[in-house]
Each structure stands twice: as structure tokens, then as C-alpha cells.
Amino acid sequence: MLEGLYLGSNNLTGATPNEIGNLTMLTILDFAVNKLSGAIPMEIGNLALLTSLYFQSNKLTGGIPEKIGNLHRLETLVLGDNTLSGSIPTEISNISSLQVIELYQNNFSGTIPLTMNHKLNNLETLSLYQNYLTGVIPNSISNASNLVDLMLDDNELIGSIPNSLGSLRNLQLINLAFNRLSSESSSPELSFFTSLTTCRSLRYLEVHQNPLNGFLPASFSNYSSSLEDFGAFNCKIKGSIPLGISNLSSLLYLDFSNNELIGSIPRTINRLMNLQEFYLESNQIRDVLESFCGFQSLGYLALGQNQFFGSIPECFRNMTSLRQIFLDSNMLASTIPATLLSMKDLQVLNLSSNFFSGSLPREIGNLKAIYSLDLSINKLSDVIPTTIGELQALQTLSLAKNNLQGSIPKSISNMLNLEFLDISHNNLSGTIPKSLEALKHLKEFNVSFNRLSGEIPRGGPFRSFTGQLFMNNEALCGDPRLSVPPCQSNSITKSNKRKKLLLVMLLSGIAAILMVVTITIWILRWLKKPNISSGTELMSVAKYGRFSYYELLHSTNNYSESNLIGKGSIGSVYKGILSDGIAVAIKVFNLQVEGALKSFDRECEVLKSLRHRNLTKVLGSCSNPEFKALVLKYMPNGSLETWLYSHNYLLDLIQRVNIMIDVACALEYLHYGYNIPVVHCDLKPSNILLDEDMVAHVSDFGITKMFGEGESILHTETLATLGYIAPEYGLEGIVSTRIDVYSFGIVLMETFTRVKPTDEMFSRDLILKSWVEDSLPDAFQVIDANLIRQEDEHFTDKMKCVIFIMKLALNCCRESPGERMNMKDVLVELKKIKHQLLIIPTVKP
Missing domain, CATH: 3.30.200.20 (Phosphorylase Kinase; domain 1)
Incomplete structure (x- = not known):
């Protein structure tokens, strides 16, 4: 008799036959990684001897048959990565033999079955991540006393994280990230952290993006030395970093970013000798950087947007594992140490928005591996060293808003991978080297607000640059489309003093005549003007030209x-x-x-x-x-709407991501980059225009709202476009930056599905948002058919990125404005997704 049926990874299609229930002697049934569709047949419940059931990575729909509760010998149940829906049947919790339950990446809704009790005391793995589960984490889950891995992340769970999790002494992995969980309200301390210190085998603990809203207890430092990964990004954690954190000697990854931490860094933190990544940006930490001296394994250090002060210590040169350093938006001063710029393996260095002064060391040429360097908004002076041209891997360079002098080094033309160069708002003089025409990857070259003169190069990337990038210089000339005067073909010889004197006298003599003639011509032209131009007021906008x-x-x-x-x-x-x-x-x-x-x-x-x-x-x-x-x-490539819905246009995956990153950058600027919040109010694909390089520009500000000082919410008449309007704006006329976030989410869905929110397929009961939501976690059936095909190489990796995009869009479109993401976080997530796409070999920028 057949006891094991192994049909995994065979490209099987169609439905699972009901006759499978006739194989009553089966102990193992493996249909994993195929293309099976339809429901799981209820006849599965007839396989009373079954110990292992694998259906993961198919296209199954429907719910889990209740008769699965008849499989009293079942040890392994793996149904992840399908499109299963409905609630998780309580009958599963009656199978006392179960050791593994993996239902991840489906559309399950409802609560985690509350009947979990001592019957699941053999359970070792419970994986329910990336579903739509609601309600609380049941206290009774702690009765699964042998549980090792608990993965409930990316659901819609609410309530407090139960302290009873601490009784699961065998836990090695807990992931509760991306829910709406909080801590016990009775205490300002996050007590569940204390309860988990009894889990002495715990290696992985992540609670990202939950509104925990409390203080880290001192007991945080009592975790087992086995803890390797702790992540609490954007959790509203308050207070200071516990002094004993250095006891967690096995930590590899530590993320406290985007919280409300204050105080200083524990002086013993550098005892975390194995730490490889440390994220602390966007807090209110006030300290010097010496505490970080001694990290031997640290590769990623993110301390931006805090209140660090003083100088960069010399000891950083000894941290030879460092690859990316973010110290932006702090209060650091003094000079940039030459030793920091001698770290030959450094890939990213961001020191922007500080108070660094002095000259840029020649040792900058030693950063052979660096691909992103941002030293903008400091007080750097003197010349740009010619050794900067030795940075062959550099893609992004910003030295903007300093006091740099001298000329633009010709050696920059050796940086053949350079894509973005911003040296605006300095005191640079001389000419723009013609050799920069060789930088074929250069997409932006901003030299505005300097003292440059001479001809602007015309070849290579300069063909596509705009006049805004060259404005407010001393004497630049060149192509009139750049809003500069044409260059003179012959140089003017110097006049002697006598000729100059005669010229002055001559000019003085004719000045009066010219004035009279000019006034006469003006009067005559005014009298001849037809009615349409009488009283014409020529408005100069933002220092640009006038038009009649x-x-x-x-x-x-x-x-x-x-x-x-x-x-x-x-x-x-x-x-x-x-x-x-x-x-x-x-x-x-x-x-x-x-x-x-x-x-x-x-x-x-x-x-x-x-x-x-x-x-x-x-x-x-x-x-x-x-x-x-x-x-x-003029935008020669038209609108995003044109590219989405015209048959002779096609946007690939990375182009669509780039366009939405551009739009997110624009909205982030409107919401946070100006001195008052600005709300666009009418974002849609027809208002997103594409220039010659397919860079997106948000347009049409006819109903835009600019807030007054201290305002964050306005009430107004609703004039925006149906389908893209946030509920509170459409129903009550309430305007806040979150209505743009909602519209952005709708546009994000539309861009990757190529379906308008006003499509005739939608009705009161079905809208674009719910259509996309119902498709998850698979989403393949709603994605634009031109975008990804199942036969594509790396199909799974690409689909994962698109699914992340769809989930990001849904987080932008939550009904309650307070639950929507803000554009800063949206932009961060989109850039992470782009990074994941670019490491797929077949995806090119």
C-alpha cells in the first residue's frame, strides 16, 4: 500500500483530486511548490494515518476543511504561500500530535483560535505571518509549552503582548512586527520584555512598528546571552537605553530607530563585540561618539537625526568592518578626520546637516569602495581636492551648501559611475570642465548658486539638464534653453584707457537719446494694443522669465x-x-x-x-x-496615466518603482520639507508628469492647501477626483497630510495593477483597495500582466517585491488617518523594496 506520495516541485496544475482521500494508508503527502489551484479537498480528512501534509507555494483558494481535525496523527501541517482564506478552524487545536503549523502568506482572517490549550503541548513551530488575523494574542497560546518559533508578524493583531509568553521557556524566535500591539497599560514600562527574560534560548525578537508606547525596563539587560537579533523600529519607545545592554554579548543586529529615546549611550555598549548592525536614527540621544569606539564587527552604524555633538573620534579608523556610516542631522563639529576618509572598505558615508568645518582632506581619495558620499549642509571651506576623482565606484556625491572655493576639479570626469552630483550653494569659481561630458551615467548635476563662468558643456548628459541646475552663477553661458546668454564666439580684446574714456563719453551722449526713443516706442505700442492685452500684468514666478x-x-x-x-x-x-x-x-x-x-x-x-x-x-x-x-x-514623456493605459507604451518593474519613489519624494517635501505643511489634495496618474529621463514630477496645484503656522488639520470644500479621495476628505472635507498618503496608496496600486479605481468592474461592494486586499498574499492575479510572467527568471523574488508594494499601498489607505503611514516612512520602505529588486540579477536600473 502507498504510504508516501512525494510530488513537490513538479509544475503540477489544476485542482487536487477528491480521490486523494482513498489513499487511506498515506503517512506523508507532499504537493509543495506546484501550481495547484482550487480548494483543499475535504476528503483529506479520511487520511487517518497522515503525519505530514505539505501544500505550500501553490495557488490554493478557499478555506481549511474542518475535517482536517480528524487527522489525529498529524505532526506537520504546511499550507503557507497560497491564497487560502476564511478563519483558521478551531479543530486544528485538537490535534495533540502537531509539531509544526505553517499557514503563513495567505488571506486568513478572524482571530487566532482561542481553544489552544494543553493539547498542543508538542507544538514547536507556529507560523501565521502575512495574513489578516485580527483580535488579540490569546493567553492560552502559552500552554504550547514546547514552542520554539512563534511568527505572527504582518497581521492586524491588537491588544497587549501577553506576559504569559514568558512561560514558553524553549522559545528561540519571536516575530510580532507590523501589527498594532501594545503593552500592559497598568505600567509605563514594557513589562512583556521582562517576562521574556525567562526564555533563556531566545535568539530572535522583533516587534517593529507596533505602538508599544512605553519605557524599556532595566531587566532588558537580563536577556540570555544567546539573543542575536532585536528589532524595535518605530514603536514609540521612550526613556533611555538600559545600562546593562552590553550583557547581550551575542547580539548581531540591534534596531531602536524611529523611537523617542533620550539620554546618552551606555559607556559599556562597545562590549557588544559581535554586533554587526546598529540602527538608532530618529531619536533624541544626546552624547559624544567615543562610546562606539571598540566595535570590532560593526558593519552598519546609523545614528542620524539625533543630537550627537563633538567630533568624530580617531578610533573609528580601527573599526575596519564598517561599511556604512550615517551621522547626518546631528550637532557634530570640528574637522572631518583624514583617518575616517582612509577607510578603504567604506561604502556609504553620510555626514550631512552638521557643523563640520575646515578643508576636505586629500585622503578622501582613499575611499575606493564608496558609492554614496554626502557631506552637504556643513561649513566646509577651501578647495575640492583633486584626489576626489579617484573614487571610481562613487554613484552619489553631495557637497552642497558649504563654503567651498576654487574650481571644479577636472578629475571628477574619472568617476565614470557617477549618477548624482550636487555642489550647489558654494563659492566655486572658474569653468565647468568639458571633460565631464564623459560621465554617461550622470542624471543630475547641480552647480547652482556659485560663481562659475564660461560655457556650459553641451555633450553627453548635459543635453538633458535644465536651467535650474545652473542658476545664480556669475557668468555662465551656453544653450539658451538653460536660461543663460549665448557665448561670444570671439574674445574681446582689452581696450586702452583712452578708448575706454571715449566709450564712456559716447555712451553718456547717446543714453539720453535712447531713453527718449524707448519711452516713445513703448507709448506707441501701448496705444496699438488690442483690448485682450490692455492692463496685462506680467508676473515673474520664482525669478523666472516674463511672458506676454x-x-x-x-x-x-x-x-x-x-x-x-x-x-x-x-x-x-x-x-x-x-x-x-x-x-x-x-x-x-x-x-x-x-x-x-x-x-x-x-x-x-x-x-x-x-x-x-x-x-x-x-x-x-x-x-x-x-x-x-x-x-x-515641458515634459516630453507625458503623464503616468498615458504610460499605463496606452498600448504603445510600457513601463517595466524598476521604472514603476522609480516613478513612485519620485512621487514619494515630492510628497515628503510638501509635507515636511517646507516651513509649513503643504497638501496637494489631488494626486492621480494624470498629475504625475515624466521628463526626458523618465523622472516623475508632481503637477497641478490648483486645489493645494498650505497650512498656517501651527495648523495640521483644515476643513474645506472637496474638489478632488473620485476614486483617489481619502474618506474623511470626501465625506467631511477634512484636510491633513494623510489625505495625500491615501491618494498615494491608490496610485501605487493602480501603477502596478494597471486598473483605475474608477474602472467599471468596481461598485459599492468592491473597490480597488478591497480587490487588491482580497488578492493577497499571492496578488499575481491582480498585477499588470505585462509586468511579471510566471515563466520569468526569478519570478518568486520579483513577486515578493510586488507583494510588499501592495501591502505598503494598503497601509497608506487605511480608513483611519491616524493609522496610515507618513510619507517619510513610505519613502524609506519604497527604497528598501528598490534595493531588493536591484539585487535580483535580471533586474536592471
Whole structure:
């Protein structure tokens, strides 16, 4: 008789036959890693001798048959990575022989069965992560006395983390991250941490992104020396780091980032000799850096956005395992030590937004492995050393907002992998080296607000740069599209003093004549103007050019249909070619439409105040009582909507991620980067424009809200687009930054499903959000068919990234504004997903 059926990894398709229940002598049934669909047949319950059941990584739907409770000898139940739904049947908890329950990455809902009791005292693994489980963690789970691995992360669990978990003495792994769990409310201390100190074999403990809202107890340092991984990112943890944390001698990974920790670093923390990654950014720690001296294994040190002060100690040069250092947004001062810049294996160094002064050491050329270097917003002076050109691996370099002088080193042209270079807001002089045209990967080159002169290079990457990157310099010249004067073809010889004197006299003599002629011409032209331009007020927006009615009329061929590139509710957008050959987009407002004038005024107000690479660049405006228009940078690749829904356009996976990162950057700037919060209020694919490099720019600020000092919530009339509106905005007119987060989540789903939220398939009972939510954890059936195919190489890795994107989108679209993520965290998560994509061999940037 057949006792074992092993059919795993065979590309099997179709439904599991009901006749499987006839194989009553089976002890092992393995259908793992196939493409089986349909439900698990209830006849499985007839296999009374079964000890192991493997159905993971298929496409199964429906629920778990209640008859599975008849399998009284079952030891291993693995149904993870399917699309199973419904509640977890309580009958499972009656199978006392069970040692492994793995139901991860499904669509299970409801509560964790509350009947778990002494009948599960053989259970060693309970893996329910990435489902939609609600309710609390039942205290009775602690009766599974042999439990080793407990994985409940990425669900919707609430309530407190039970102290009774401490009775599970064999626990080695606990992951409760990404839920809504808290601590016992009776004490400000996070008491469950104390209870877990009795788990002497505990190696892995993660509670990321739960609103714990309490203090770390002193007993935290009493954990077993076996603890290797502790993660508590964004948990509202208060107080200071426990002094005895150095007792956790086996720690490899420690994450306290994005909390409310204060005080100083325990002086003995460097006894954590095995620590490899330490995340402490976005707290309120105030201390010097000497406490970190002595770490021998540390590879990743993130201390940004705290209050560290003093200098960088020389001892950092001895921490030879360091690969990434983030010390940005602190109060560090003194000079940048040459020894720090001699760490040949360092890959990332971020010292931005501090008070470093002095010159940049020549030893910077020793950073042979570095690919990201940010020294912006400091007080560095003197010249940029030529040795910087030796950084062959560098991709991103920012020296902006310092006091650097001298010329741009020609050696920068040797940095062939460079993608982003920002040396704006310094005192650099001389010319831009023509040799920089060789940097074929360069996407942005910002030298604005310096004292540069001479011709701007025209070849290589400079063909696609905009005038904003060169503005406010001394005497740059070149292509008129960069808003600089053309260069003179012949040099002007020096005049002797006598010629200069004659020239001054001549100019003085004709100055009066010119003034009279100019005034006369102006009066005559004014008298001849038709009514449409009488009283024209030329508005200069954000220091850009002025435009007359006739200039715009001529540039659009009298606003011909062939120049029309878009039409909206309050006006039309035309492509125009100015007299200097520059292509622009001209947004003409239909003043017959109610609200159009207000929309024009609002866009002028917003766009002249804001400046970001991912916002629409305004070049000027034209305004008179009968005509209102904005002149914007022309986006040759149209809108995201065009790329999603036109058959002759196709965006690949990494392009879509890059576009949404650009949009997230724009929203983060609007919400946090300006001196008051700004809410866009109408984010949708048609308002996301793509330039020649497929960089996204958020546009259309006609209903944008700018908060007053101290305001965080406004009430207003709802004018946004249906399908993208947050519930509180649509129903009550409540405006906060979280309504943009909601719209971003909808756009994120639409970008990867290629289905509009207003699609006819949706109704009152089914909307885009619920459609996507119901598809998880598989999600393959809702993803744009052009994006990923099952036969693709690395299909599973790509799908994992897309599933993370869908879950991120759903976290942006929670009904309650307070439960939605903020754009800072959204941007961080998207960048992590992009990083995961880029390490897949077949995915190229």
C-alpha cells in the first residue's frame, strides 16, 4: 500500500483530486511548490494515518476543511504561500500530535483560535505571518509549552503582548512586527520584555512598528546571552537605553530607530563585540561618539537625526568592518578626520546637516569602495581636492551648501559611475570642465548658486539638464534653453584707457537719446494694443522669465489643436515653442469655469514658494483680466496615466518603482520639507508628469492647501477626483497630510495593477483597495500582466517585491488617518523594496 506520495516541485496544475482521500494508508503527502489551484479537498480528512501534509507555494483558494481535525496523527501541517482564506478552524487545536503549523502568506482572517490549550503541548513551530488575523494574542497560546518559533508578524493583531509568553521557556524566535500591539497599560514600562527574560534560548525578537508606547525596563539587560537579533523600529519607545545592554554579548543586529529615546549611550555598549548592525536614527540621544569606539564587527552604524555633538573620534579608523556610516542631522563639529576618509572598505558615508568645518582632506581619495558620499549642509571651506576623482565606484556625491572655493576639479570626469552630483550653494569659481561630458551615467548635476563662468558643456548628459541646475552663477553661458546668454564666439580684446574714456563719453551722449526713443516706442505700442492685452500684468514666478500674451499666442500657433496636449476641468494645456527654441507647456485657464481664477492664483502662490526636483518647474505666467496662463517646463514623456493605459507604451518593474519613489519624494517635501505643511489634495496618474529621463514630477496645484503656522488639520470644500479621495476628505472635507498618503496608496496600486479605481468592474461592494486586499498574499492575479510572467527568471523574488508594494499601498489607505503611514516612512520602505529588486540579477536600473 502507498504510504508516501512525494510530488513537490513538479509544475503540477489544476485542482487536487477528491480521490486523494482513498489513499487511506498515506503517512506523508507532499504537493509543495506546484501550481495547484482550487480548494483543499475535504476528503483529506479520511487520511487517518497522515503525519505530514505539505501544500505550500501553490495557488490554493478557499478555506481549511474542518475535517482536517480528524487527522489525529498529524505532526506537520504546511499550507503557507497560497491564497487560502476564511478563519483558521478551531479543530486544528485538537490535534495533540502537531509539531509544526505553517499557514503563513495567505488571506486568513478572524482571530487566532482561542481553544489552544494543553493539547498542543508538542507544538514547536507556529507560523501565521502575512495574513489578516485580527483580535488579540490569546493567553492560552502559552500552554504550547514546547514552542520554539512563534511568527505572527504582518497581521492586524491588537491588544497587549501577553506576559504569559514568558512561560514558553524553549522559545528561540519571536516575530510580532507590523501589527498594532501594545503593552500592559497598568505600567509605563514594557513589562512583556521582562517576562521574556525567562526564555533563556531566545535568539530572535522583533516587534517593529507596533505602538508599544512605553519605557524599556532595566531587566532588558537580563536577556540570555544567546539573543542575536532585536528589532524595535518605530514603536514609540521612550526613556533611555538600559545600562546593562552590553550583557547581550551575542547580539548581531540591534534596531531602536524611529523611537523617542533620550539620554546618552551606555559607556559599556562597545562590549557588544559581535554586533554587526546598529540602527538608532530618529531619536533624541544626546552624547559624544567615543562610546562606539571598540566595535570590532560593526558593519552598519546609523545614528542620524539625533543630537550627537563633538567630533568624530580617531578610533573609528580601527573599526575596519564598517561599511556604512550615517551621522547626518546631528550637532557634530570640528574637522572631518583624514583617518575616517582612509577607510578603504567604506561604502556609504553620510555626514550631512552638521557643523563640520575646515578643508576636505586629500585622503578622501582613499575611499575606493564608496558609492554614496554626502557631506552637504556643513561649513566646509577651501578647495575640492583633486584626489576626489579617484573614487571610481562613487554613484552619489553631495557637497552642497558649504563654503567651498576654487574650481571644479577636472578629475571628477574619472568617476565614470557617477549618477548624482550636487555642489550647489558654494563659492566655486572658474569653468565647468568639458571633460565631464564623459560621465554617461550622470542624471543630475547641480552647480547652482556659485560663481562659475564660461560655457556650459553641451555633450553627453548635459543635453538633458535644465536651467535650474545652473542658476545664480556669475557668468555662465551656453544653450539658451538653460536660461543663460549665448557665448561670444570671439574674445574681446582689452581696450586702452583712452578708448575706454571715449566709450564712456559716447555712451553718456547717446543714453539720453535712447531713453527718449524707448519711452516713445513703448507709448506707441501701448496705444496699438488690442483690448485682450490692455492692463496685462506680467508676473515673474520664482525669478523666472516674463511672458506676454502675444509671445504665448505665437508659440502655440494661435493655440491650435495640433499643439493641444491635455484638457482638464478648468483649462487646457498646449505645447509651445518660444522664440529661443525652448519647448514649454502652457496651461491656459478657462475663466468661464467657476473656480478657475482661484485655481490660477493658488498655483501661482504654491509654485513660486516651492522648489523640488520632483515638482513641476514653473517658468513664468501671463495674467490680465481676460487671460490667465502658467508657463511650465515641458515634459516630453507625458503623464503616468498615458504610460499605463496606452498600448504603445510600457513601463517595466524598476521604472514603476522609480516613478513612485519620485512621487514619494515630492510628497515628503510638501509635507515636511517646507516651513509649513503643504497638501496637494489631488494626486492621480494624470498629475504625475515624466521628463526626458523618465523622472516623475508632481503637477497641478490648483486645489493645494498650505497650512498656517501651527495648523495640521483644515476643513474645506472637496474638489478632488473620485476614486483617489481619502474618506474623511470626501465625506467631511477634512484636510491633513494623510489625505495625500491615501491618494498615494491608490496610485501605487493602480501603477502596478494597471486598473483605475474608477474602472467599471468596481461598485459599492468592491473597490480597488478591497480587490487588491482580497488578492493577497499571492496578488499575481491582480498585477499588470505585462509586468511579471510566471515563466520569468526569478519570478518568486520579483513577486515578493510586488507583494510588499501592495501591502505598503494598503497601509497608506487605511480608513483611519491616524493609522496610515507618513510619507517619510513610505519613502524609506519604497527604497528598501528598490534595493531588493536591484539585487535580483535580471533586474536592471
